[in-house]
Amino acid sequence: MSINYRYIFCSYNLFAFKDSQTQERFNEWRRPSRLKHISAISILTASLYLIFAYITRSFIPADILPLATLVHVYLVPSILILIALLAYFKIRYFLMTFLLIIAPIVAAIGNMLIVSEFEGYTTYQTELYLIIFWVFTVSGLKFIHALLSGLLIYISATLSAYLIYPMNTEAFVLHSFWMIAALSFGILSGYLLESSQKTIFLKKEELEKIAITDKLTGLYNRTMSDKVVKDELEKSKRYGHSFGLMMLDIDYFKNVNDTYGHLVGDDVLVEFTNILKKYTRSTDTLIRWGGEEFIIISLEVDKDGLMTLAEHIRKKVEGHNFKTVGTKTVSIGVTLNKDNDDINSIVQRADQALYKSKNSGRNRSNFLD
Known part of the structure; x- marks a missing residue:
């Protein structure tokens, strides 16, 4: 030796x-x-x-x-x-x-x-x-x-x-x-x-x-999201790697705050965060986008793998019994990066996919090319 x-x-x-x-x-x-x-x-x-x-x-x-x-x-x-x-x-x-x-x-x-x-x-x-x-x-x-x-x-x-x-x-x-x-x-x-x-x-x-972390959930906050997405876009262009971006929104979350108060709402957000941590990979990046909206950046995936992950998370949330409020669901918008993407374009595409999920009945995942 x-x-x-x-x-x-x-x-x-x-x-x-x-x-x-x-x-x-x-x-x-x-x-x-x-x-x-x-x-x-x-x-x-x-x-x-x-x-x-x-x-x-x-x-x-x-x-x-x-x-x-x-x-x-x-x-x-x-x-x-x-x-x-x-x-x-x-x-x-x-x-x-x-x-x-x-x-x-x-x-x-x-x-x-x-x-x-x-x-x-x-x-x-x-x-x-x-x-x-x-x-x-x-x-x-x-x-x-x-x-x-x-x-x-x-x-x-x-x-x-x-x-x-x-x-x-x-x-x-x-x-x-x-x-x-x-x-x-x-x-x-x-x-x-x-x-x-x-x-x-x-x-x-x-x-x-403190500057890049959401105090409640411990995830990256929106300030950090631009840097993470920018870094992955640069890596993708340099090495040809693909990555996916999911935008998740807890359905009817406003009703939780209105009915039970913001402290219970915070508990729901923390429980939801724990579900995301449990069922995502260590290489995935979790971000609290704001309010009840979250982003997952998933590396080295294709469309099928990304949709499988999104559906897995959706079903786990649906089957979870949240303290005080019982069951909740989540709507998810999913997209993969493209060669000509910038930060705004890929986030906007995931947001459009999320909008489609919410308008088509919520508690579902949609992919947008």
Whole structure:
């Protein structure tokens, strides 16, 4: 069995939504702004490294200057500019993320090598603390990736200060404290930032759902119907798939409201919705068109299949004993999409078929080509 390390690297997240589909939608929602952020911050950071190299070249020890130039002029800025290009052109997302994790580690190791070469290193050591904070707060990395990068920097710096290039006790204690402080502030900031983004995303999804959902039945509302029909018409023209549209109207529903009141009428609508949900396929789209009118969009069907479904629903409604009001019936207008259809034409054709059903005695289905 092969292991997809790329999938694990990009997707696995202890701090992700439990629902993988929600996590995927969150990633897609955040990606455009995140790519712009990464591109901009990478260019800015590369520029600051070049400015820093220019400022320090006049007083950094001559024997260390080649190493500092390699790190601050060539190595780190080059990686950052490559990241910016990958993000700007939206290519090689995996490579961009990998480099974004690696870049601060490379910068941190470069800093450790530089400060180990001369006395008075504390002036330059502050860069290390800034790198850790940069990883969590401004890099644009997902929190789990920032945590990976930050921990690797912390471990490398601690081992370096204790084993490879030992510091005196006082310097090591202070260095360790500031490393832990930078890491702690970084983790907290990164976690809170990602949590706030998730909260905003969930609120956005909630508002979008409210905007397109009928509050009573939980079905799509009329606002959403145009989008659904338009999408199916485009798919039909692109791939040659057919779909059917049914318009359903509960017969004499006004009498229910007039006789029993609107609360009972609402109960009837909910029961009717449950019947539709039970006897339609998961691929069918149910819409409350308004009042007692509903629409069903059924995919990959022909005329016979569509009429069979319509008659099945009609008979199930007829045989259902609604609470309080007893039996009710439904009239249905049915049509299939045509090559030259637009939203108005196909809905109007289904409405005409429904009108024919109602005028010919109700409790029946009619198809209109």
